[in-house]
Amino acid sequence: MNATEYLAQWAASYKDDIVNNIMPFWMKHGLDRKHGGVYTCLNRDGSLMDTTKSVWFQGRFGFIAAYAYNNIEKNPEWLAASKSCIDFIEAHCFDTDGHMFFEVTEEGTPLRKRRYVFSEGFAAIALAEYALATGERKYAERALEIFKRTQYFLETPGMLEPKYLPTMEARGHSITMILINTASRIRLAIDDPVLTEQIDRSISALRRYFIHPEFKALLETVGPEGEFIDTCNGRVINPGHCIETAWFIMEEAKYRNWDKELLQLALQILDWSWE
Incomplete structure (x- = not known):
């Protein structure tokens, strides 16, 4: 089988899985039609193990449902699930200080907040x-607002509790x-200089701090x-995280007319992680 056939076969397989397995499962069992949002603690048979809702997953499924609508089929139920x-x-899911919660009850009562x-x-x-799905710019503007607030939290000393006490200063890859x-996802909906600037800073940090050729790896904590x-x-070496990083850098290389330097960086990380 040549590369074109191989990719076509797997593309068809993945499309079939999301259209006929993944989305139907979550739409039937996960979507909370009473309180809104999506349940996140499900058994394989779809039964609910816990009504606690992960805030991360609200955003992730909101993205996936809209992305599927934009790129697979214009299914109005998927778009409604995203909304x-x-x-x-x-x-x-937002606290009064603008920082989001980590877990809430099915009704939305806060349970846990993390750094x-x-x-x-x-x-x-x-x-x-x-x-992108609806053409309603207010949602893109809100996304940009949240992104800039996130940068503020990360860059302002004292806003977020440090991962470690000063006895061990560290940087995290994630x-x-x-x-x-x-x-990059926000930039497709609304462009702003801070977005590309952040991408440049992150890639620079990966090169400077996290990529360690002596281990043929990208380290999680340095x-x-x-x-x-x-x-x-x-x-710790986390190949999955590193392959994600390679994917994101490759997407940026594509955005920049297949920038050869970025593409090579992404492929190097991918090769190390696969090995």
């Missing part, structure tokens, strides 16, 4: 994708990586200047 998640997020800003990232891409994807930390956490 349900977005409305639930806006009604229940991370991934809830913000996933909410923003849901809003941006919904804006937020550096996800900001590339978040910015010192302030990219130093290798010889602990369990410092030795």
Whole structure:
């Protein structure tokens, strides 16, 4: 089988899976038609194990439903599901300080709040994708607003609790990586210089701090200047996270007319991670 046939076969398989398995399952069992949003603790048979709702997942499913609408088929139920998640997020998932919660009850009562800003990232891409689906610019503007607030949280000392006490300063790969994807998804709906600037900063940080050729790996946690930390956490290599990073950089290379330098960086990370 040549490469074209191979890719066509898997593309058809993935499309069949999302149209006939994944989306029907979540639309039937996950979507909360009473309170809005989506349940996140389901058994394989669709039965509900726990009514607690992950805020991350509200944004993720809101994005996926709108993305499927935009790229697979114009299914109005998918678009309505995306809107349900977005409305639930806006009604229940922001604290008074503008920082989002991590978990809420099925009705939207806050249960847990953490130091991370991934809830913000996933909410923003849901809003941006919904804006692309509907042409309603207000959703894109809201996505950009949340993104800029996320940058403020990350860049303003004291806004977020540090991962470690000052006895061990460290940098984390995950937020550096996800900001590339978040910015690029929003940029498709509304362009603003801060988006490409953030992508450039994140890619620069990956090169400077996280990519370690001596290990043929991209590390998850490093010192302030990219130093290798010889602990369990410092030795962690997460191939899945790294392949995500390669994917996001490759998307950016494509956006920049297949920038050869970015493409090579992405392929190097992919090759190391696959190995």
